[in-house]
Amino acid sequence: MNIFRNISFGQYIPGNSLIHNFDPRVKILGCLLIIINLFLISQFWGFLILGVMVWSGIIISKIHPRFVFRGLRTIIYLILFTMLLHLFMTEGEVIFRIWIFKITKEGLINGLFIASRLFILILTTSLLTLTTSPISLTDGIERLLSYFKFIKLPAHEIAMMMTIALRFIPTLLEETEKIMKAQISRGADFESGNIVNRTKNLIPILVPLFVNAFRRADELAIAMEAKGYRGGEGRTHYRELQIHRKDILFFTIITALAIIVGILF
Amino acid sequence: MIKIKNLSHIYNIPRRDPIIALKEINLEIERGEFLTIIGSNGSGKSTLARHINGLLLPTSGDVWVKGMNTKDRECLWKIRQEVGMVFQNPDNQIVATTVEDDIAFGLENMGIDRENMLERVNWALQVVGLEEYRRFEPHLLSGGQKQRVAIAGVIAMHPSFLILDEPTAMLDPRGRKEVIEVIKKLNQEEGITVIFITHLMEEVIESNRVVVLNKGEIALNGKPKDIFLKVDALRSFALDIPQITELAFRLNHKGLKNISPSTLKVEEMVEQLCLYV
Ligand SMILES: Nc1ncnc2c1ncn2[C@@H]1O[C@H](COP(=O)(O)OP(=O)(O)OP(=O)(O)O)[C@@H](O)[C@H]1O
Ligand SMILES: [Mg+2]
Numbered sequence: 001m002n003i004f005r006n007i008s009f010g011q012y013i014p015g016n017s018l019i020h021n022f023d024p025r026v027k028i029l030g031c032l033l034i035i036i037n038l039f040l041i042s043q044f045w046g047f048l049i050l051g052v053m054v055w056s057g058i059i060i061s062k063i064h065p066r067f068v069f070r071g072l073r074t075i076i077y078l079i080l081f082t083m084l085l086h087l088f089m090t091e092g093e094v095i096f097r098i099w100i101f102k103i104t105k106e107g108l109i110n111g112l113f114i115a116s117r118l119f120i121l122i123l124t125t126s127l128l129t130l131t132t133s134p135i136s137l138t139d140g141i142e143r144l145l146s147y148f149k150f151i152k153l154p155a156h157e158i159a160m161m162m163t164i165a166l167r168f169i170p171t172l173l174e175e176t177e178k179i180m181k182a183q184i185s186r187g188a189d190f191e192s193g194n195i196v197n198r199t200k201n202l203i204p205i206l207v208p209l210f211v212n213a214f215r216r217a218d219e220l221a222i223a224m225e226a227k228g229y230r231g232g233e234g235r236t237h238y239r240e241l242q243i244h245r246k247d248i249l250f251f252t253i254i255t256a257l258a259i260i261v262g263i264l265f
Numbered sequence: 266m267i268k269i270k271n272l273s274h275i276y277n278i279p280r281r282d283p284i285i286a287l288k289e290i291n292l293e294i295e296r297g298e299f300l301t302i303i304g305s306n307g308s309g310k311s312t313l314a315r316h317i318n319g320l321l322l323p324t325s326g327d328v329w330v331k332g333m334n335t336k337d338r339e340c341l342w343k344i345r346q347e348v349g350m351v352f353q354n355p356d357n358q359i360v361a362t363t364v365e366d367d368i369a370f371g372l373e374n375m376g377i378d379r380e381n382m383l384e385r386v387n388w389a390l391q392v393v394g395l396e397e398y399r400r401f402e403p404h405l406l407s408g409g410q411k412q413r414v415a416i417a418g419v420i421a422m423h424p425s426f427l428i429l430d431e432p433t434a435m436l437d438p439r440g441r442k443e444v445i446e447v448i449k450k451l452n453q454e455e456g457i458t459v460i461f462i463t464h465l466m467e468e469v470i471e472s473n474r475v476v477v478l479n480k481g482e483i484a485l486n487g488k489p490k491d492i493f494l495k496v497d498a499l500r501s502f503a504l505d506i507p508q509i510t511e512l513a514f515r516l517n518h519k520g521l522k523n524i525s526p527s528t529l530k531v532e533e534m535v536e537q538l539c540l541y542v
Binding site: 134135163164166167170171174215216219220222223224225226227228229230234235236237238239240 | 318320342345346349350352354356357358359360361362363365366369370371372373374375376377378379382383386402403404415418419422
């Protein structure tokens, strides 16, 4: 029994495409621009252009669309649900009527727009996380947030928290599995019974897991202090991020397109 | 050089009796030494270790590292760089998500520039023999390998002293051997002063000097050979003597006077027994 083997963390798929090699800061900002744009535009052509842009990105990154759709699978019901809500709940010119339900023209348009918005949003973030390793993502976020130091944004602390979380997720999962096996060998049953019973059965797993997590945190803090850790001040970086000409070019194109789409549609 | 003078440490826990963890410790550690501190559970080993790099401050007494007092806040970061520390659980001291990033962690804290950092990371990887693993995520490594990553992360900071607090306690025999080999190499080839903490008598063999802690006090202090002669005292401190030493001790008492009671290794024993054949 290997419960957690097939869960993948971070969806990163290593590769060597143009998109993979862009600076993470540029990718994150580009992503943000597209997302902001998605919520500004209100015309069909706008969605089409943004969709084509993101899809070209996926093609250039040479990532199999299967991985992109895997990310969509979990969210598809949410998209359908919000679309239906809009479809039936919007007042306006009625074009269709079944029993007490009526579909309006405005509802149809709103529903489609919301669905496209969410759909492209997921595609965009998937493209980012599929082509950027968690480490460079964290690095990128740290550097970007550090531009906001003047409003006392704890950029380094946020990045350190992300790093430690990434580092300990596999360790904690391994531990969960170990505890589960130990409980199962003593006759615990996690697979049958109703939801109340199953939840109850989780308690003997969660309690030792939490207790251990606190102990780990304590030991890690001491180990970090012993290695001279004292926050982000005066700290240098092992990984360097460099903006190349292609990053500037990429960013200019995205910004230009975003502005044009935003103004026109 | 490390100098510990009249060091006492008391843990004050609210609404409970204070615990006297260390009592009037006096100890000097010379450059290049391989010192083992041994003692049973709760004898104060970890407490003593944490005083040497200023993680704990004395209730009374003083600790000097290369002339810097650990009470002097100005010197604290310099002391932490000079005295590296490796802990028992390898999982709980690795911070970063890959081996090389973790080794660089201490260097980043020191503010070393990137070029220098790369050089030191490469050197540390090579010393602990993990060059091929530099891009690995820590959870994919064995216990012994993880502990070597932890050691690499500390020696990359170029400390003069390396304290290891029961670094082998959670490892299998193979991992244990790997780690001990690396520590020996660091002491002999890189000239790093090693302070090795353990509760296993077998692991004392490699060191130049042994300090036995018992209930927060230094009970014995001397060469491994001499310490092993005090079998009864060691037993009273709840320490186990290696089987081979125990055997030698008993044979000697039964009249086989050619067998030294402080025999530490099987080969030594074989040689001595051969004299009787
Ligand atoms: N943070 C603490 N708060 C209170 N008491 C403590 C604390 N740490 C240690 N002690 C107590 O101080 C004494 C010495 O502990 P210490 O951890 O130094 O022993 P040790 O020799 O390292 O033991 P072990 O072999 O278990 O690691 C013990 O009685 C212990 O209970
Ligand atoms: Mg201890």
